Structures are given as C-alpha cells and as structure tokens.
Amino acid sequence: MGERRFSRQRERIYQAVRASRAHPTAQMVYEELREQMPRLSLGTVYRNLHLLAEEGALVELGGPVARFDAQLRPHPHLRCIRCGCVADAEMAYDGSLDVQAARDGWQVESHSLIFNGICPACGKESEHLKGDSITWN
Amino acid sequence: MGERRFSRQRERIYQAVRASRAHPTAQMVYEELREQMPRLSLGTVYRNLHLLAEEGALVELGGPVARFDAQLRPHPHLRCIRCGCVADAEMAYDGSLDVQAARDGWQVESHSLIFNGICPACGKESEHLKGDSITWN
DNA sequence: TCCTTAATAGTAATGATTATCTTTATTGTT
C-alpha cells in the first residue's frame, strides 16, 4: 500500500478515454495505444482503467464487456443491440429516482439508465438483416 | 431449423426461474436442479435459458453475469454492489422515457433501469467492512 | 548515483459463456 507514482502508460490510457467518444472497452484502448506503444500490455490497460475509476477520474459502465467514460457527470446511455456501441443520451440524470427506488432495507446510491436500440449506422445498413437481439432489462 | 420439441429439462429450468425471486444466474439454476437431476449439464441450462428468453418466456438481465426473470412486464431492478444480488424495484416502468431518449438516428426500443446500492443483508453485516464497490452507470 | 518499491510486460490462470460432437429422447408414422 505505497504512494501512487506517475506512469506514462496510465497517462496515455486516461487521455485515450478522454479523447474518445466511443466509451471504449479495455481492448479498444489497448489496440489504439499499441500503435504508439508496441510494448504496452493488456493487463496494464485493465489495471490502470480500474485505478482511474477507483480514484474517480473515469467511470466504469456495466454490460457484458466493461466500458469506460471520462465524462464524470452521471448520465443515461444508449446501447446498440446490434453492434454493441454506446453513446450518450441527451437526457439529464434524475437523482430523485434513487430516493423513490429505496425500499425495505436497501440503501440506494445511484442508478444506471441504459436505452436499448438500433444505432444510426446499424439502422441504415440493415433493414433486412435480422441479427440477434441483445437487450437487457 | 426444425420445429421445437418438448424437453423435461427445459420445463424444469423454466419452472426453476419462475419459482425463484432471486433473478437466478445460469449457475444458480444449474446447482439447484442438479440435486434432482444429477445428469443435467450446465450447457443445457445456458442453451434453454436463451431459448426461453428468445421465445419470450423469460427476460435476460444484463450485468457481468447474466440473470433471468420470469416476470415479463418490464420493471426496474435493484442490484447490490456488495454481493451482486438482484431484486425488483417497486417502481413502474416508464415507457415514455424511450421516446425522450431518441436522438439522431437512434431507434430506441426499451431501456433498463438498475439501481445500485446495498441490500438489507449486506447493509446489516457490514457497517465496518469496506468491500470493493461494483457500481455502473 | 543509489535505493526502495510502484508499475510494467509477459504470461498463466480463472470464470462465464459458447461451440462441438456423440448419444439420447421426442414425436410423427407405420
């Protein structure tokens, strides 16, 4: 449990998420940075994404594969049930919901609101193809 | 692509989810049924849970490990950030949100609203222990 | 420059889920 030190890898990882609008996965960050840092390891990406999330510099989004967001204000997201891409919803985060949801002995801290749908790209290229729907409630 | 046949395994799997209030995972269903059906295979549980979800008899909930619900009316859920358990929120599903969320070329079909918090059991046993927070937005 | 040790790279291990493949069982038909 020592003091945190600077590392160029962590810095680049943070900047990569910041610069992206794709809510990238660890794999996506890894592949992008690898071009410039061929020796980068995937484990390093995972470790640092979690460190950054832990210290509040990033937010981790759920789902079957984790995604990361440098936009710290909580907000709803849109997820494509075809390609899995994630976008920000233009909608405010309603913290009052957390109060309403509390019941029994639950202590509600936050909520995640994810809209499932078809993204512009997928909606265009496939008015015929019927891929597997990956929707969650 | 043949016609669907009856199978006692599928029937029991469906009943197991129906009878549970835990929004069980595939593993949970498997372990429970195994007592009565020692030869049951985990792959069979996964295959049938997905078949049942596909034909609309069950709903699949997201998260790092998939959970299943026989309550078909969409509704928000509570998830414990300590133990991972899932419960129903006593709150109506607001379909009007889906209309509001639509933007650009997105076709929104549904949404999932999950409250993150501490369940009664975890809140009781640990006002001292500080486990890893697993919260998603 | 030297030391301490946090952080990395590389790789093995884990856990959930999916795929493959042989055997079993459902169901329509004799």
Add this chain to the structure above:
DNA sequence: AACAATAAAGATAATCATTACTATTAAGGA
C-alpha cells in the same frame, strides 16, 4: 408397440473477458 427422423441432452473442448502472478523496469526521494 416398433421405426425413423432429428431436436435436444450430456460431456467436454474452445473462446472471450478479466484477473493473478512474477521477474524486470523505472519513478522519485535520499
């Protein structure tokens, strides 16, 4: 009831995301 066609099961291997482990590298203070 026996038969044939094939959906589904059981067993196991493979895949994918993520985590753990270990020897080496590199912050950063003395």
